[in-house]
Amino acid sequence: MKTIEVVAAIIEKDGKLLATQRGYGDYQGGWEFPGGKIEAGENPRDALVREIQEELAVTIETGDFVTTVDYDYPTFHLTMHCFMAKIVEGTLTLLEHEGAMWLTPAELDTPDWLPADVDVVAALKARYA
Secondary structure (H helix, E strand, C coil): CEEEEEEEEEEEECCEEEEEEECCCCCCCCEECCEEECCCCCCHHHHHHHHHHHHHCCEEEEEEEEEEEEEECCCEEEEEEEEEEEEEECCCCCCCEEEEEEECHHHCCCCCECHHHHHHHHHHHHHHC
């Protein structure tokens, strides 16, 4: 089974966390934390800054490491490294997503999360408990 290694940003602003709705692919319409693939030789934090710039047109600063999720989808294995982040420059623009919402920690169960992101939500609930 193919393994894909990605990074995801838990972008925090005014006590709320950003969830984005996937705009393409097999899992279109599902909710996720934004991010993407790590390129060969790329540092995960650098990959995250690049991916968020490409997807949301903002510059972020990465913060604390939150969790690494390993999840087996039907056709690939996903390893996802998740970091807290904050926007330091730009205006949030959805370039690859269908939607976005800002959630308080108490609202984290609201979206229909993609399977791998469910474990991230669990880690965030523990963090904010």
